[in-house]
Amino acid sequence: xxxxxxxxxxxxxxxxxxxxxxxxxxxxxxxxxxxxxxxxxxxxxxxxxxxxxxxxxxxxxxxxxxxxxxxxxxxxxxxxxxxxxxxxxxxxxxxxxxxxxxxxxxxxxxxx
Amino acid sequence: xxxxxxxxxxxxxxxxxxxxxxxxxxxxxxxxxxxxxxxxxxxxxxxxxxxxxxxxxxxxxxxxxxxxxxxxxxxxxxxxxxxxxxxxxxxxxxxxxxxxxxxxxxxxxx
Numbered sequence: 001x002x003x004x005x006x007x008x009x010x011x012x013x014x015x016x017x018x019x020x021x022x023x024x025x026x027x028x029x030x031x032x033x034x035x036x037x038x039x040x041x042x043x044x045x046x047x048x049x050x051x052x053x054x055x056x057x058x059x060x061x062x063x064x065x066x067x068x069x070x071x072x073x074x075x076x077x078x079x080x081x082x083x084x085x086x087x088x089x090x091x092x093x094x095x096x097x098x099x100x101x102x103x104x105x106x107x108x109x110x111x112x
Numbered sequence: 113x114x115x116x117x118x119x120x121x122x123x124x125x126x127x128x129x130x131x132x133x134x135x136x137x138x139x140x141x142x143x144x145x146x147x148x149x150x151x152x153x154x155x156x157x158x159x160x161x162x163x164x165x166x167x168x169x170x171x172x173x174x175x176x177x178x179x180x181x182x183x184x185x186x187x188x189x190x191x192x193x194x195x196x197x198x199x200x201x202x203x204x205x206x207x208x209x210x211x212x213x214x215x216x217x218x219x220x221x222x
Contacts, residue, residue, distance in 0.1 A: 033209075041214075052117075
């Protein structure tokens with residue numbers, strides 16, 4: 001199994017600012033993923049983050065808006081840049097461990 | 113373009129009843145089909161999963177039925193309990209990426 005923690009758990013931000021979300025896993029993992037869950041919606045993959053390489057972004061998401069760091073096998077950050085109210089969502093970190101994908105508790109972001 | 117279609121959007125069931133959620137997919141390259149349960153304010157938690165070479169998998173009160181030829185799979189929750197009230201997401205994996213259904217909100221009435 002994998003235990004994933006995220007910081008902050010929630011935040012309220014002003015438009016135009018940026019927020020960096022941290023994800024810590026209790027074991028070393030190769031692949032980490034960042035998802036967005038808009039209010040009342042399903043999960044959408046933002047990007048895949050592998051240690052030692054550039055993150056791979058899904059269609060509709062770009063590095064300038066969602067820069068990702070993956071400095072080691074247990075940690076990653078996602079930055080939401082130049083925020084607008086449309087960025088209000090839950091952001092979830094996720095990892096694969098032994099054929100199971102685990103999710104963190106999420107970071108609830110409200111942009112005013 | 114949603115790769116996994118899930119229905120119904122919501123359902124209400126009496127305690128002790130059966131909840132059934134259906135999903136359909138198009139991509140035959142999908143190789144793993146998990147179901148996640150999500151409570152308000154929490155991240156999704158894996159409930160049960162199946163591979164396409166198996167037609168049914170049961171874990172406790174939860175059963176996945178899988179029809180490879182029809183490209184459909186479903187979750188059955190037997191003897192539904194108020195604690196099962198949550199949102200359920202089906203998903204399908206391709207190239208280690210999960211595509212999620214839209215979710216089904218299940219309410220179990222006592």
